[in-house]
Amino acid sequence: DSGVTQTPKHLITATGQRVTLRCSPRSGDLSVYWYQQSLDQGLQFLIQYYNGEERAKGNILERFSAQQFPDLHSELNLSSLELGDSALYFCASSATSGSTDEQFFGPGTRLTVL
């Protein structure tokens, strides 16, 4: 158990809908990272927050947004969902702001868009 929690574990929704994925980092970790894992694109970095502020951005679509709250939990919002958004979404956390730290991954949220 990495200490990173993600909810829900599974999510099934329809095209055009909006969903929110939630992540709680390990106790004491200030950085939260979001990744998308799909069969065709592999494991891709989406976005990082550090202590409430956006720190780095990857291949995140404009339909997606994230935020980190004062208690350091983070939410990834996916809107106007398309079939291609079906994927496993991971959250990871690390102690500091750099991605050179070891990142601890949550169990993931499997999103299925029908």
Place this chain on the structure above:
Amino acid sequence: AQKVTQAQTEISVVEKEDVTLDCVYETRDTTYYLFWYKQPPSGELVFLIRRNSFDEQNEISGRYSWNFQKSTSSFNFTITASQVVDSAVYFCALSRRQGGSEKLVFGKGTKLTVNP
């Protein structure tokens, strides 16, 4: 361009065989970090090792060993005397800098199946 290439998509071995997973990376940074992560069938990603670009010493941890060679931009992972529980997808990753921030770039992964 900064990227990580894991040329072996799938490897299948019989228990107790040694197996090496290849990782080749490209970066223009002089300072960078390389990682290996394991993703067992249960789906979570498990950290295995982190190595910075200034430390070319090989590392051994039990049945696992890593061979970092800057000259060939490779960071290969060897499992000695493989076991069925080693069956997983293994990802090599590189931390890269872009616009002042650092990002982790993953290879496509190598699926290892260890048969009894």
